[in-house]
Amino acid sequence: MCANIPKTAYPRIVVIGAGFAGIEFIKRLNNEKVQIVLLDRHNYHTFQPLLYQVATGVLEPDAIAYPIRKIFKKQTNFLFRMAAVVSIDTQKKTVETSIGNIDYDELVIATGSKTNYFGLKDFEANAVPMKSIPESLNLRSMLLQNFEEALLVTNEAKREAMINIAIVGGGPTGVELAGTIAEMKHHIFSKEYPELLIDSMQIHVIDKLPRLLSAMSAVASQKSQEFLAELGVMISLDTEVKSYDGAKLELSNGKTISTRTVIWAAGVAGSVIPGVPEQGVIRSRYKVDLFNQVAGCDNVYAIGDVAAVITDETPNGHPMLAPVAMQQGKLLADNLLRKVANKPLVPFEFKNPGVMATIGRKKAVVDMSFIKFHGFIAWVLWLLVHIMALVGFKNKIVTFVNWMWHYFSYDPGLRLIIRPYKKKKVDDSEEN
């Protein structure tokens, strides 16, 4: 196969990944004298913060995904190829992809992150991840199929295991998912599955740290815990998961949870592509300087989740968040233009706009540098910020209408099992 990319008089910048970082980078180079070649294994951009709403049937996938070609339809210095990049040769300045080798003058790696099971094979084999649209749809089908199947089972213990849900990880994803599932339990499952004893359905959140939302303030942790407890979610903190065989989840505190559904929201690692010399990789991310250049590699840059800017202030790099990715994408584009113009480069400095998480249909916690608040107003802010951040006018409108419908009707409504749940194989190549 041949990527069929024409040579032009302009330098070629190959960008791997159409996530938040890659897109901001490319947009910034509109009308500049470069040839941009974007590679992504999907032909759409995913708004990952709302994946949990796809998994719980609040939103359809097309509300949070946007075709890459449409984003750049007016950008004339841009080419897209749907391809997975398998390796990088920094000596030959080429990337090996599923559609052939592609040469670059400058390489920008913006491949994001992938699910990290921290070597726990049981969980890799039996827990369900939620890192992409296909995975979210898979989870949605699994939840619904388990409820349908539970109706066919007469043994009470087996039945409960089919409807109990455990979420590993008490970060924003785990908390948001637990809140939505808990509301579904009260407002939907109890009505639509009257034959099941829904009151006995358990929703667990398990985290090895002593508080939920550990990257946020203590008050956000405490409030999120209270909000989830009000919704009946059972929270186990300071607790590690030990083993899971697909039916029985064992915890470090000696407890066992019977459940067919363990959702893995406990961690991610950078999506590093083989080929970059060892000194350019640190803890599953690319080690970059303040200008996002990968250590030891000329003309190779990494931005977003996959990049770790290692400094004395950020010994572990910045947190894997959308604003970091977007700010790095913009700055790198500006710096490449400064480099061509022989102007001094500007170092990266993260401007934190704040962090937020929602719990259920009308509560959220918000941490900003100058104020921290929670409750309904926080939820309204969460809603506005996410609507504004979605790519595409149609997606903003569809999402807004869906949320309003959900808010007033208590019923998200998207509970069709169109694509049945498929159990993943352990050796499936990880894709995000």
Ligand SMILES: Cc1cc2nc3c(=O)[nH]c(=O)nc-3n(C[C@H](O)[C@H](O)[C@H](O)COP(=O)(O)OP(=O)(O)OC[C@H]3O[C@@H](n4cnc5c(N)ncnc54)[C@H](O)[C@@H]3O)c2cc1C
């Ligand atoms: C469930 C969930 C909830 C989140 N919630 C929040 C939140 O509330 N707030 C927040 O700020 N952040 C949140 N995040 C994190 C945020 O989504 C990431 O920080 C952000 O997406 C990083 O952007 P990125 O451009 O680095 O990578 P991504 O957005 O992950 O994009 C990477 C792209 O690279 C492509 N790719 C990867 N490998 C290859 C390859 N080998 N070949 C070709 N293409 C490849 C992928 O297909 C993808 O399109 C959440 C993440 C998840 C998973």
